[in-house]
Amino acid sequence: MSRLVEFRQLEQKLAEQLAELEAMKGSSELQHEIEFEKKLRDLLAKYNYSLRDVINILDPLAGRVSVEPEAAKATRKAREVKVYKNPNNGEIIETKGGNHRLLKEWKAKYGAEEVEAWVSK
Structure with missing residues (x-):
């Protein structure tokens, strides 16, 4: 322009x-x-x-930031334990997260969807 x-x-x-x-x-x-x-x-x-x-x-409370005590804060829900059983060799893994060394190896080898199907309920 x-x-x-x-x-x-x-x-x-x-x-x-x-x-x-x-x-x-x-x-x-x-x-x-x-x-x-x-x-x-x-x-x-x-x-x-x-x-x-x-x-x-x-309004005496205007502009005041309310500070909640530590106990009143919402805590995060604890992760539940997942049990994976490899149907190929019978190995069992119990973990709360996906950062397990053997679980990562399985996901790399068999695929994440396949490994997630191995979770015992």
Whole structure:
């Protein structure tokens, strides 16, 4: 895209945004909110309070991070023991995970799906 086309597009977007800004300036809702904010800030300054002070008065628990004790945290379910029996040679493996040396060898030799079918229930 040429720089001139890009410039014209940006110029058009800017004109649209300026028109939208002018429309908002004339909005009675915006004027009402601006007036409210000004009066609120004046009141806070008069009594030497900040917005954070007001929030703490209205909702003392706001912004506080609740810390759960260690015992209350959910623990992971223990892995169940799987028993694999090789039908070719009768060897049996009991393991909770798939990181067993012989199990890996079987999966490499016979395929993972075949070995998973050997699980005793």
